[in-house]
Amino acid sequence: MSDRAAGPLxxxxxxxxxxxxxxxxxxLLNRLVQDPALHDTVVIINEFGEIGLDHLLVETVSDDMILLSAGCLCCTVRGDLIATLEDLLRKRDNGRIGPFRRVIIETTGLADPAPILHAVLYHPYLSMRYAVEGVVTVIDAVNGKGTLDAHxxxxxxxxxxxxxxxxxxxLVNDPADLARLRERLHQVNPGATLLDADAPIEAIVAGGLFGLDGKIADVRDWLKAEAVEEAEHRSHAHQHGDHDHHGHHHHDVNRHDASIHxxxxxxDQPIRQGALDTFLDFLRxxxxxxxxxxxxxVALAEDPEHPVVIHGVQHVIHVPAxxxxxxxxxxxxxxxxxxxDLAREPVEKxxxxxxxxPGIDQPDATALADNPLSLRR
Structure with a gap:
């Protein structure tokens, strides 16, 4: 037995x-499941009827799992998602299904991806076995503006x-409309990569923190900190350089967009592990x-040569690598x-x-007393 098998998967x-x-x-799903690039991929959908699978069907593995001709495995959610993800690992570990290399979860309609991210990151076992590579959001170029305005x-x-x-x-008639939608999406999420639906499959489903071999991929590309910082500078300069708040730029910022940023x-200084933990605890x-x-x-003062990666959703923040x-x-x-609905200032404070x-070991009581966050434990 190789020493590789003894370590964590x-x-x-x-x-x-x-x-x-x-x-x-x-x-998009129809295109994904027919692409040989998704061989050894499990796609979790709510029900098989949502994709016309008949012409792609190769064999039924079980009542909630079918194998498609391109080698992609489709399964429906049995009970809740956690149970389905655990069941997949069991079947994989027992050899009842092949060792799949990645999982794609399709959420229905209005579903907010946060609870799914939350569930996987929070689960002690699933958070070790699965790596949240990322969220892919499909937006209709024709009706996207109306949807974003309304919801x-x-x-x-x-x-x-x-x-x-x-x-x-x-299907978009006016290229200017499409340019406006792209710019709006860039403002809402400066770190996201914008792709067209005919982009290569690999570009759509890959690009997260871990590659298919389970090794760390490009952290900078996942973090996109530079893009976020640049967008902040731009909007800051814009606010200060434009006293006319009726400028062209302001009337198109929708109230929903304004609440999310x-x-x-x-x-610059490495951070003590205890200080980081306390900061994250307070914030959560x-x-x-x-x-x-x-x-x-993050560079920890205890080991600045080996930066830690932090990934969190709502009340759960963990270190995947x-x-x-x-x-x-x-x-x-x-x-x-x-x-x-959270300003930068209290978080920064x-x-x-x-x-x-640097040089302050622990925040002094007055600094905390001034900080409203600390009182709302």
Whole structure:
């Protein structure tokens, strides 16, 4: 037996595919399940009827699982999603199904991806066996503006995505409309990669923290801290350089968009593990519901050469990986927050109290007393 088999199994990348009803998810799924690139992939859908699978069907593995001609395994949710994900691991470990390399979960209609992310990250066993690779949100290029205007959930789906797929771009009559939609999505989520629905399958489902071999992929691409920082600078400069608040730019910011935004906090000094834990605990307990997504790369004072990766959703924040080395020359700690109804200032104040000032071992009581977050335990 090789020593490899004795160690922990590499995590299985897990992608969440979301988008509003009619956005074009089913069309995209149909393309995904027929593509040989998704050989050894399990696609979890609510019911088989949602994709016309008859012409793709090879064999029925069980009443809730079928194997398609391209080698992709489709399964429906039995009970709840956690049970389905556990059942898949059991079948895989017992050899009843082949060792699949990744999982794609399709959420229905209005579903908010946060509870799924939350469930997987929070589960002690699933969070070891599956690696949340990312959220892919499909947006209909024709009706996208109306959907985003009417539903804050749609804005949230776009805000937490790693990749946003624009479907039906060929049906848009005015290129300016499409350009406006792209710019709006970039403002809501500066870190997301915008793709067209005919992009290569690999570009749509890959690009997360872990590759198919279970090894760490490009952390910088996953974190996208530079894009978030740049967007912050742009909007900051815009606010200060434009005293005319009736400018062209302001009237098109929808109230839903305004409630959701991304920001990045950094520290040049390595951070003590205890200070980081305390900061994250305070933040979770006081503002958890407003943290749509938290992603970071942090230098710990105890071991600054091996940065830790942080990934969180709402009240759950965990460390999916410790890197063997820094991914670039930039060794600052960076945490990207995607939040709803939460200003940057209180989070930054808390960050500075625990992390920001070199030479201060623990935040003093007055700094905390001034901070409203600390009182809402």
């Amino acid at each position: 590499p995590p299985i990348p897990l992608t969440i595919l979301t988008g509003f009803l009619g956005a074009g998810k089913t069309t 804050v959930e749609a804005v949230r789906q776009a805000a937490v995505a790693e990749r946003i797929v624009l479907a039906k771009t060929d 991304a920001f990045c906090l950094t520290s 307990s006081s503002q958890g519901a407003k943290l749509l997504r938290v992603k970071g790369l 410790v890197l063997p080395r820094w991914p670039s020359e930039d060794r600052r700690s960076r945490i990207v927050f995607i939040v709803q 808390l960050w500075n109290a625990f992390v920001g000032s």
